[in-house]
Amino acid sequence: xxxxxxxxxxxxxxxxxxxxxxxxxxxxxxxxxxxxxxxxxxxxxxxxxxxxxxxxxxxxxxxxxxxxxxxxxxxxxxxxxxxxxxxxxxxxxxxxxxxxxxxxxxxxxxxxxxxxxxxxxxxxxxx
Amino acid sequence: xxxxxxxxxxxxxxxxxxxxxxxxxxxxxxxxxxxxxxxxxxxxxxxxxxxxxxxxxxxxxxxxxxxxxxxxxxxxxxxxxxxxxxxxxxxxxxxxxxxxxxxxxxxxxxxxxxxxxxxxxxxxxxxxxxxxxxxxxxxxxxxxxxxxxxxxxxxxxxxxxxxxxxxxxxxxxxxxxxxxxxxxxxxxxxxxxxxxxxxxxxxxxxxxxxxxxxxxxxxxxxxxxxxxxxxxxxxxxxxxxxxxxxxxxxxxxxxxxxxxxxxxxxxxxxxxxxxxxxxxxxxxxxxxxxxxxxxxxxxxxxxxxxxxxxxxxxxxxxxxxxxxxxxxxxxxxxxxxxxxxxxxxxxxxxxxxxxxxxxxxxxxxxxxxxxxxxxxxxxxxxxxxxxxxxxxxxxxxxxxxxxxxxxxxxxxxxxxxxxxxxxxxxxxxxxxxxxxxxxxxxxxxxxxxxxxxxxxxxxxxxxxxxxxxxxxxxx
Numbered sequence: 371x372x373x374x375x376x377x378x379x380x381x382x383x384x385x386x387x388x389x390x391x392x393x394x395x396x397x398x399x400x401x402x403x404x405x406x407x408x409x410x411x412x413x414x415x416x417x418x419x420x421x422x423x424x425x426x427x428x429x430x431x432x433x434x435x436x437x438x439x440x441x442x443x444x445x446x447x448x449x450x451x452x453x454x455x456x457x458x459x460x461x462x463x464x465x466x467x468x469x470x471x472x473x474x475x476x477x478x479x480x481x482x483x484x485x486x487x488x489x490x491x492x493x494x495x496x497x
Numbered sequence: 498x499x500x501x502x503x504x505x506x507x508x509x510x511x512x513x514x515x516x517x518x519x520x521x522x523x524x525x526x527x528x529x530x531x532x533x534x535x536x537x538x539x540x541x542x543x544x545x546x547x548x549x550x551x552x553x554x555x556x557x558x559x560x561x562x563x564x565x566x567x568x569x570x571x572x573x574x575x576x577x578x579x580x581x582x583x584x585x586x587x588x589x590x591x592x593x594x595x596x597x598x599x600x601x602x603x604x605x606x607x608x609x610x611x612x613x614x615x616x617x618x619x620x621x622x623x624x625x626x627x628x629x630x631x632x633x634x635x636x637x638x639x640x641x642x643x644x645x646x647x648x649x650x651x652x653x654x655x656x657x658x659x660x661x662x663x664x665x666x667x668x669x670x671x672x673x674x675x676x677x678x679x680x681x682x683x684x685x686x687x688x689x690x691x692x693x694x695x696x697x698x699x700x701x702x703x704x705x706x707x708x709x710x711x712x713x714x715x716x717x718x719x720x721x722x723x724x725x726x727x728x729x730x731x732x733x734x735x736x737x738x739x740x741x742x743x744x745x746x747x748x749x750x751x752x753x754x755x756x757x758x759x760x761x762x763x764x765x766x767x768x769x770x771x772x773x774x775x776x777x778x779x780x781x782x783x784x785x786x787x788x789x790x791x792x793x794x795x796x797x798x799x800x801x802x803x804x805x806x807x808x809x810x811x812x813x814x815x816x817x818x819x820x821x822x823x824x825x826x827x828x829x830x831x832x833x834x835x836x837x838x839x840x841x842x843x844x845x846x847x848x849x850x851x852x853x854x855x856x857x858x859x860x861x862x863x864x865x866x867x868x869x870x871x872x873x874x875x876x877x878x879x880x881x882x883x884x885x886x887x888x889x890x891x892x893x894x895x896x897x898x899x900x901x902x903x904x905x906x907x908x909x910x911x912x913x914x915x916x917x918x919x920x921x922x923x924x925x926x927x928x929x930x931x932x933x934x935x936x937x938x939x940x941x942x943x944x945x946x947x948x949x950x951x952x953x954x955x956x957x958x959x960x961x962x963x964x965x966x967x968x969x970x971x972x
Contacts, residue, residue: 410961433957434900458962 372400374466379488380442392476395469401492403465406432409458414450415471421445423478445473498548502968505535552951554895560925564866564898564910565705567735567757575820584819589811598795601812602788604822612751613744614774620785620813627752627771628663633805634750635697635726637782647696653682654904655704657732669696680706682716691723701730703864705902717747734758736841736865739834750775759821770817784808839915840865847913850926854933858905866912868905875907878940882907890947892928
């Protein structure tokens with residue numbers, strides 16, 4: 371399992387890449403894409419949506435099931451990765467390149483985990 | 498195999514129409530280019546559909562333990578009753594035909610007795626349609642009380658798969674709550690989720706793990722105390738019908754699947770029928786017309802302004818109700834609970850034969866179905882639930898439900914139903930055990946099963962991402 375050190379993570383398996391103090395990109399972790407299996411649809415949020423940490427922001431569908439994606443932090447959606455609409459497999463192929471959406475005015479970052487903390491969460495779920 | 502378009506030969510046809518003997522007048526807006534319909538002889542068409550039929554697998558072909566789908570045998574006497582000219586030659590608008598109204602009224606009475614409800618509508622055409630209708634009743638109830646802040650429906654993770662979708666369709670927000678260790682609803686989590694915004698709870702009991710929730714009265718009480726209503730998804734009624742009633746468990750409204758519990762054809766052999774029943778305080782909101790017996794005859798009565806309005810035309814799939822009614826008359830009061838008992842017995846028998854080899858999630862006695870998990874095998878040998886399901890096809894049986902419920906990894910959900918004999922169950926168990934041995938000896942070979950099906954392993958990812966849903970002409 372690949373867990374880049376420079377990223378932050380949520381317990382709900384989203385990764386967060388800060389591009390400034392108040393802006394970030396959000397995607398699904400390698401652990402998440404592996405557990406979901408081949409993705410076939412991605413529903414992205416609309417821009418200007420207010421993301422609230424811990425609440426559903428969008429969803430992804432794999433050959434197994436539809437799964438909610440939770441906002442790992444709070445903020446305002448400024449952009450979504452429309453390439454994923456036609457090519458959801460990008461998430462499987464390159465989970466840390468395939469960002470889902472970008473946020474500005476980011477707050478509620480206290481519960482984010484570093485790579486080591488997130489790996490522990492994954493290890494517990496494996497059992 | 499070839500599609501009808503690929504079999505088509507220009508100029509070939511199977512009926513000769515007489516020359517038109519009225520003057521031909523073509524309005525301007527009519528298309529002049531001919532439709533590109535396939536052209537075939539009757540022989541070709543007949544062989545095409547027979548070939549298609551040979552590639553399908555139904556209850557009449559063999560064992561079909563598709564969990565939570567209750568693929569029981571559909572008795573032929575049902576079809577005979579539904580083919581009677583008195584039923585088939587009636588137009589739905591002939592709503593005074595006493596025999597038809599009597600069937601509907603009596604079926605309503607029997608099904609209300611079985612479920613502990615007070616009234617029922619036959620309009621919904623299938624289970625999910627029934628769910629939507631039932632949720633609309635709940636919505637109407639809160640609206641008419643001016644309780645408009647109730648916008649959340651609680652759905653446990655062991656509930657039926659369509660519940661969250663139906664709630665969202667009805668405009669509710671879905672609140673998912675996890676199951677406790679024992680597979681039942683986690684009462685603490687339920688209490689936490691309940692509040693002033695709770696519109697209701699949707700529950701399948703027994704749930705998709707085949708467990709009858711022992712706290713059922715407590716569950717419905719918690720929801721009622723918070724001001725919400727309780728909806729019973731009838732998907733798993735086969736395990737308890739004639740023995741325990743949703744109405745007595747504290748449910749306010751329900752749907753049934755006549756194509757599951759009441760032996761009418763399922764899936765492509767349908768259509769389905771998903772009647773919705775409710776307690777008296779919700780009756781005024783039901784869709785369609787009410788059938789009443791007054792002045793010595795059956796009559797139709799309007800439901801009034803509080804009704805949610807029609808959800809389908811007339812009385813839904815009427816002939817399906819005739820089939821289910823025939824089934825009830827065949828079984829009688831004594832037969833209905835026997836169905837449930839035998840369904841539970843069959844599930845436990847098969848579970849017992851498998852549980853020394855396969856890991857079963859239900860630890861004690863199960864209800865009408867049980868769930869196997871291949872999580873350990875997947876990790877250790879790479880053999881997945883999908884591999885086992887595919888391998889079963891080579892033994893002449895339909896695979897169980899796969900990858901559901903979602904709270905069990907590598908799940909296979911097995912529901913044998915009451916209409917299978919001990920010999921069939923023994924043969925199925927032998928197939929399961931044989932496959933397990935083969936998987937242990939040669940895990941790699943499992944990925945190549947089935948070997949004898951017309952279609953082996955379709956590319957599911959490609960089918961979902963790039964479905965081809967129509968024929969494309971070459972030119």
